[in-house]
Amino acid sequence: MTHTLILGAKSDIAQAIAYQFARHGHSLTLAAREVDLLDPLAKDITIQHQQPVHLREFDGLDFASHGEFYENLPEKPTVVVCVFGYLGDQKQAEGDFAETQRIINSNYTGAVSIINLVAQDLEQRQNGTIIGISSVAGDRGRQSNYIYGSAKAAFSTYLSGLRNRLVKSGVHVITVKPGYVATRMTANMDLPQPITASPQQVATAIYNAYRSKTNILYTLWMWRWILLIIRSIPEGIFKKLNL
Amino acid sequence: MTQQQVIANWGNYPQLSAEVDELGLLPDVQNYLQQQSPLTLRGNGRSYGDASLGKQVFSTLKLNKFLDLNTESGILTCQGGVLLSEILDVILPQGLFLPVTPGTKFITVGGAIASDVHGKNHHKEGSFSRHVLSFDLMLADGTILTCSRQENQELFWLTMGGMGLTGLILSATFLLKKIETAYIRQTCIKARNLAEIMDLFESSTDWTYSVAWIDCLATGEKQGRSLLLLGEHATLEDVSPNQKANPLEIPQKRKLNIPFYFPRFALNGLTVKAFNTLYYNKQWAKESQSLISYDPFFYPLDSIYNWNRIYGKPGFVQYQFVLPKETSKDGLSEILTTISQSGQGSFLAVLKLFGKGEPEAWLSFPMEGYTLALDFKVQPKVFELLEQLDRLVLKYGGRLYLTKDARMKKEALQNYPHLEQFKQSLPPGFTSHLAERLELTINNKQ
Ligand SMILES: Cc1cc2nc3c(=O)[nH]c(=O)nc-3n(C[C@H](O)[C@H](O)[C@H](O)COP(=O)(O)OP(=O)(O)OC[C@H]3O[C@@H](n4cnc5c(N)ncnc54)[C@H](O)[C@@H]3O)c2cc1C
Numbered sequence: 001m002t003h004t005l006i007l008g009a010k011s012d013i014a015q016a017i018a019y020q021f022a023r024h025g026h027s028l029t030l031a032a033r034e035v036d037l038l039d040p041l042a043k044d045i046t047i048q049h050q051q052p053v054h055l056r057e058f059d060g061l062d063f064a065s066h067g068e069f070y071e072n073l074p075e076k077p078t079v080v081v082c083v084f085g086y087l088g089d090q091k092q093a094e095g096d097f098a099e100t101q102r103i104i105n106s107n108y109t110g111a112v113s114i115i116n117l118v119a120q121d122l123e124q125r126q127n128g129t130i131i132g133i134s135s136v137a138g139d140r141g142r143q144s145n146y147i148y149g150s151a152k153a154a155f156s157t158y159l160s161g162l163r164n165r166l167v168k169s170g171v172h173v174i175t176v177k178p179g180y181v182a183t184r185m186t187a188n189m190d191l192p193q194p195i196t197a198s199p200q201q202v203a204t205a206i207y208n209a210y211r212s213k214t215n216i217l218y219t220l221w222m223w224r225w226i227l228l229i230i231r232s233i234p235e236g237i238f239k240k241l242n243l
Numbered sequence: 244m245t246q247q248q249v250i251a252n253w254g255n256y257p258q259l260s261a262e263v264d265e266l267g268l269l270p271d272v273q274n275y276l277q278q279q280s281p282l283t284l285r286g287n288g289r290s291y292g293d294a295s296l297g298k299q300v301f302s303t304l305k306l307n308k309f310l311d312l313n314t315e316s317g318i319l320t321c322q323g324g325v326l327l328s329e330i331l332d333v334i335l336p337q338g339l340f341l342p343v344t345p346g347t348k349f350i351t352v353g354g355a356i357a358s359d360v361h362g363k364n365h366h367k368e369g370s371f372s373r374h375v376l377s378f379d380l381m382l383a384d385g386t387i388l389t390c391s392r393q394e395n396q397e398l399f400w401l402t403m404g405g406m407g408l409t410g411l412i413l414s415a416t417f418l419l420k421k422i423e424t425a426y427i428r429q430t431c432i433k434a435r436n437l438a439e440i441m442d443l444f445e446s447s448t449d450w451t452y453s454v455a456w457i458d459c460l461a462t463g464e465k466q467g468r469s470l471l472l473l474g475e476h477a478t479l480e481d482v483s484p485n486q487k488a489n490p491l492e493i494p495q496k497r498k499l500n501i502p503f504y505f506p507r508f509a510l511n512g513l514t515v516k517a518f519n520t521l522y523y524n525k526q527w528a529k530e531s532q533s534l535i536s537y538d539p540f541f542y543p544l545d546s547i548y549n550w551n552r553i554y555g556k557p558g559f560v561q562y563q564f565v566l567p568k569e570t571s572k573d574g575l576s577e578i579l580t581t582i583s584q585s586g587q588g589s590f591l592a593v594l595k596l597f598g599k600g601e602p603e604a605w606l607s608f609p610m611e612g613y614t615l616a617l618d619f620k621v622q623p624k625v626f627e628l629l630e631q632l633d634r635l636v637l638k639y640g641g642r643l644y645l646t647k648d649a650r651m652k653k654e655a656l657q658n659y660p661h662l663e664q665f666k667q668s669l670p671p672g673f674t675s676h677l678a679e680r681l682e683l684t685i686n687n688k689q
Pocket residue numbers: 252253283284285286287288289290291294295303323324344345346347349350351352353354355357358359360361362405406407408410411412413544646647675
C-alpha cells in the first residue's frame with residue numbers, strides 16, 4: 001500500500017485529492033492546522049474506501065516544527081502533496097510588509113522548509129513522488145496579485161530545480177499550476193465558468209499526472225495556452241494592461 | 244460558497260430565487276447559522292414542492308461524511324447530507340440494507356428524518372423515525388444538542404417529521420437491517436377493482452413490502468383496478484447458483500436521461516401503455532412470481548434520471564393523502580371518481596396501506612389507513628380541483644403529506660391533531676416557503 005502525505009489538507013483541493021488517492025488504494029496522513037476538523041473526513045474515507053487515515057497537526061509557517069513533524073509521522077510517505085497556500089490581500093500587502101511576508105512564507109518559504117526534509121528522505125530511499133501546488137499566477141507578474149504570484153513563481157522554480165536534482169534518485173517531482181478553481185480561496189470572486197475547474201477535476205488530473213509522471217501540469221488544460229499567450233506579450237505592452 | 248440562484252424541488256413548482264450556501268466544516272456551519280436567520284434547510288431537493296425553498300438557504304450536501312459503521316450491530320452514524328444511495332453503496336456489500344426507504348434513493352438522511360419518510364414496509368416496520376436511535380441537532384445559535392428518546396426528547400420528536408423547522412440535523416445514528424442477498428422475491432397480483440385491491444392489501448400484511456399501482460382513470464366496475472406488488476428480501480436459498488456466488492453484488496445500473504422538457508402528450512401515453520401491457524398481458528396469470536434486484540423493486544423511477552422533466556417546464560404537483568382505514572373505501576371511491584371526471588390526474592397512482600403512525604411525532608404524515616399519491620401537471624384549473632380534493636380528504640378524516648405539497652391552505656392541516664402544540668414548541672431561527680404559507684412558524688417570527 002502506498003502511503004500519501006497531504007500538507008494543508010483542509011483545503012478544498014486537498015480534500016478532493018485525499019478521496020482520489022484513497023479511491024486508488026493509498027493510505028493517508030492528512031496534515032493541517034486545526035486538523036481535528038478533518039475528523040469526519042478521515043472517518044468517511046476509512047468507511048467508504050477502507051483506507052487508514054492519520055491526522056497530524058501541521059503549520060506551514062512554523063518552520064521550526066517541521067523537522068519534528070516529519071520525524072514523528074506515523075508512516076513515511078512515498079507520495080507527498082504540498083497543497084497549502086495563501087492568496088492574501090494584494091492591496092494590503094503593498095503597504096504592509098507583515099502581510100507580504102505572510103504571503104511569501106505561506107506559499108514559498110514554508111513549502112521549501114518542509115519539502116527540503118521530504119526530499120532528503122525520498123532521495124535516500126530512492127523512491128517517491130513530490131507534488132507541489134503552485135499556480136498560473138506565478139507565470140507572469142500582474143498588478144492584481146504579484147506578491148502571491150512571485151511567491152508561487154519562486155515555488156515553481158524551486159520545484160523545477162528539485163526535479164532536476166532528484167531524477168537520478170528515482171524521485172519524481174510534479175509542478176501543478178491550476179488556473180481558476182472554485183474553492184474557499186476564490187469563494188468571493190466572480191470566476192468565468194468555462195475556465196474554472198472544480199476541486200474534483202484538479203484532483204483527478206493530479207492523480208493521472210502522478211501515474212504518468214507528468215512534469216508540469218496545468219488544470220484545466222486550456223490554461224497552458226492562455227499562459228503561453230500571456231507570457232508572449234512584450235513587456236512594453238504588458239505593463240500598460242490592466243490585469 | 245454563496246450563490247444567488249433560482250431553485251425548485253422535484254416538481255419544478257414553485258421556482259424561487261434564493262441565496263444558497265453550502266459549507267462542510269463544523270465551525271463554518273456554526274458561524275453561518277449564527278449569522279443567517281431565518282434560514283431554510285435543504286437536502287437534495289427531492290421533496291416535491293416548497294418544503295426546502297426559502298430566500299436564504301443552507302444546503303447540507305457538503306455534510307456528507309460517514310462517521311461510524313458497525314457491521315455487527317448494524318448501526319450506522321453519518322452526517323445529515325449523506326444520500327441514501329451513498330449509504331447503499333457502502334452497506335449493501337456488507338449484507339446490510341436501509342430500514343426504511345422511499346421510492347427514490349436520492350434523498351439525504353436529514354430529509355428522511357425531517358419528512359419522517361415511509362416506504363413499502365410501513366405497515367410492518369413503521370416510518371424512518373422508528374429506526375433512528377439519536378441525532379445531533381444544531382440550533383440557530385450554533386448550539387449542538389444530541390437528541391434521542393432519552394435525551395432532549397421533546398426536540399427529538401419535534402424534529403421527526405418537523406420539516407426542517409427545529410434545527411439542522413448534523414448527523415444521525417440509526418439501525419440497518421441484515422440481508423442475505425441483494426435480490427427481492429416479488430409477487431405481482433392483479434386486482435379488478437377497489438374492493439379487491441383493499442382485500443388483497445389486508446390479507447397480505449405478513450409481507451414485508453407491499454404497494455400497488457392503481458389506474459386512476461378506470462371507472463364504474465373497474466374503478467380501482469390495480470397491480471399489487473409484494474416483496475421479501477430473497478434469502479440465499481431463493482437465488483440461483485449463479486447469483487449465490489455473489490449474492491450482494493450491486494447490479495450494474497444504466498441510466499436513461501431525459502435531457503429536455505418533455506411534451507405533455509407523451510406522458511400519459513407512455514404510462515398507459517406500460518400499465519396495460521402488464522395488466523392485459525396474456526402470459527401474466529392473475530398472480531406471478533419473480534426474483535428481481537433491489538434497485539428496480541424499490542426505485543423503479545430512479546433509472547430514468549430526470550423523469551420529472553416529463554411534465555414540461557411549468558412543472559407538476561404531487562398530491563398524497565392518507566385516509567383512516569374505516570373511511571378509506573368510501574373516501575377513495577369518491578376521490579377517484581372526482582379525479583377521473585376532472586380528466587386532470589396522472590393515469591397512474593400509488594396506493595398503499597399504512598400501519599400505525601408515530602403519535603409523538605406531531606407532523607409525521609402516516610396513520611393507519613390507505614394512502615394514495617399521484618401527479619398533476621401544473622395548469623390553471625388544477626388548483627381548484629386540488630382544493631376540491633382537500634375538502635374530500637378532510638371530510639373523510641384524512642390528511643396531506645407536507646413534503647409533497649406546494650399549494651394547500653393552512654385549513655387543510657386540521658387533521659394533524661397536535662398542530663398547535665407543534666407550532667408553540669418550535670425553537671426560533673428556521674423557516675421555509677412552505678412553513679410561511681402554512682403559518683407553521685408564526686410563533687417564532689423575529
Ligand atoms: C421519486 C420520488 C419518490 C418518493 N417516494 C417517497 C416515498 O415513497 N415515501 C416518502 O415518505 N417520501 C417519498 N418521497 C419524498 C422524499 O423522500 C422526501 O421529500 C424527502 O424528505 C426528501 O429529502 P431531501 O434530502 O431531498 O430533502 P429536501 O427535499 O431538500 O428537504 C425536505 C425537508 O427536509 C428538511 N431537511 C433536509 N435536510 C435537513 C437537515 N439536515 N436537517 C433538518 N432538516 C432538513 C428540509 O428543510 C425540508 O423540510 C419521494 C420523492 C421522490 C422525488
